[in-house]
Amino acid sequence: MEKVLFIGLGHMGASLVKGVLQNNKEDIEVYGFDAIKEVQQKALNEISNLKSISEISDIKKLQINCIVIGVRPIDVKELCEQIDNLNLANITVICMANAVSISDLQKSFQKSKTISIIRMMPNMNASIQKSVTALATNNASADQLEFAKNLFKNCGIVEIIDENKFGTFTAISGCSPSYVISFYKAMTEYATENGFSKEQSFEIIKQTIIGSILNVSDPKLDLRKKIDQICVPGGSTIEGQKILDSEKFEKIVKKALKAADQKAKKL
Numbered sequence: 001m002e003k004v005l006f007i008g009l010g011h012m013g014a015s016l017v018k019g020v021l022q023n024n025k026e027d028i029e030v031y032g033f034d035a036i037k038e039v040q041q042k043a044l045n046e047i048s049n050l051k052s053i054s055e056i057s058d059i060k061k062l063q064i065n066c067i068v069i070g071v072r073p074i075d076v077k078e079l080c081e082q083i084d085n086l087n088l089a090n091i092t093v094i095c096m097a098n099a100v101s102i103s104d105l106q107k108s109f110q111k112s113k114t115i116s117i118i119r120m121m122p123n124m125n126a127s128i129q130k131s132v133t134a135l136a137t138n139n140a141s142a143d144q145l146e147f148a149k150n151l152f153k154n155c156g157i158v159e160i161i162d163e164n165k166f167g168t169f170t171a172i173s174g175c176s177p178s179y180v181i182s183f184y185k186a187m188t189e190y191a192t193e194n195g196f197s198k199e200q201s202f203e204i205i206k207q208t209i210i211g212s213i214l215n216v217s218d219p220k221l222d223l224r225k226k227i228d229q230i231c232v233p234g235g236s237t238i239e240g241q242k243i244l245d246s247e248k249f250e251k252i253v254k255k256a257l258k259a260a261d262q263k264a265k266k267l
């Protein structure tokens with residue numbers, strides 16, 4: 001029986017646990033731990049089949065095989081050193097903390113040399129099993145990586161990437177739900193300001209965004225040509241598109257992604 005412990009049950013940790021346990025086809029037991037007892041209790045109340053530990057030393061007693069670290073980057077080093085003090089062997093540590101590299105993590109595990117490290121970047125859509133999750137490693141075995149891949153496939157799709165692509169991946173997938181939601185927010189606000197109910201505007205714009213992306217998700221397509229097909233000469237779309245182009249909408253999006261990418265390389 002594989003035993004997986006999630007440490008840090010905040011926004012991202014709890015979303016992943018929800019995704020994993022909603023669709024757990026693996027033979028695994030899932031445990032959660034948060035330094036804030038109310039946060040841990042909330043997760044236990046909301047997520048059925050989630051078990052808990054009461055202190056870090058329980059990792060050894062319970063013979064946890066895999067630890068998923070979901071604390072903020074600033075808290076990672078101290079936590080890893082605490083885990084390292086347990087002198088664990090043959091354990092997989094998966095860390096989702098932004099900008100914390102595999103070598104940073106390895107430095108915190110001086111005593112437990114046989115720990116395999118996997119760096120991970122999920123996104124918030126894990127709670128509805130629509131995350132795009134990246135994994136990278138330089139010392140986990142093929143079996144350990146496969147286990148991690150299957151675990152997080154319960155939360156969406158999983159891509160194995162080189163660690164040097166983590167900054168860009170973080171921008172385009174970890175952070176970008178925030179930018180997509182900003183776009184959705186502006187569109188739904190426009191609809192409600194012009195007489196639509198919130199329910200109707202959320203539904204209309206949700207279906208329009210999903211449909212538009214599904215319609216052009218073939219990489220062979222020229223996206224500008226698709227835009228031009230919708231912008232009928234003399235019609236309405238072109239009036240809005242002219243504003244997006246003159247205000248440099250695409251440039252603004254790329255500038256936002258670059259800022260996030262650079263920060264994800266070094267916090």
Ligand SMILES: NC(=O)C1=CN([C@@H]2O[C@H](COP(=O)(O)OP(=O)(O)OC[C@H]3O[C@@H](n4cnc5c(N)ncnc54)[C@H](O)[C@@H]3O)[C@@H](O)[C@H]2O)C=CC1
Nearest residue numbers: 008010011012013034035036070071072073075097098122
């Ligand atoms: N929020 C997001 O959309 C994403 C976040 N991440 C990464 O996930 C990690 C967590 O982010 P959030 O969930 O948003 O933060 P959060 O602040 O909501 O949750 C962090 C949790 O860790 C707990 N914690 C801190 N130190 C602890 C310790 N020593 N032992 C046990 N629990 C401890 C805190 O009490 C808190 O509940 C971060 O490293 C972030 O970079 C990655 C991808 C997306």
Ligand SMILES: O=C(O)[C@@H]1CCC=N1
Nearest residue numbers: 098170173174175176
């Ligand atoms: O903003 C952050 O640092 C984290 C990483 C990706 C999404 N949230």
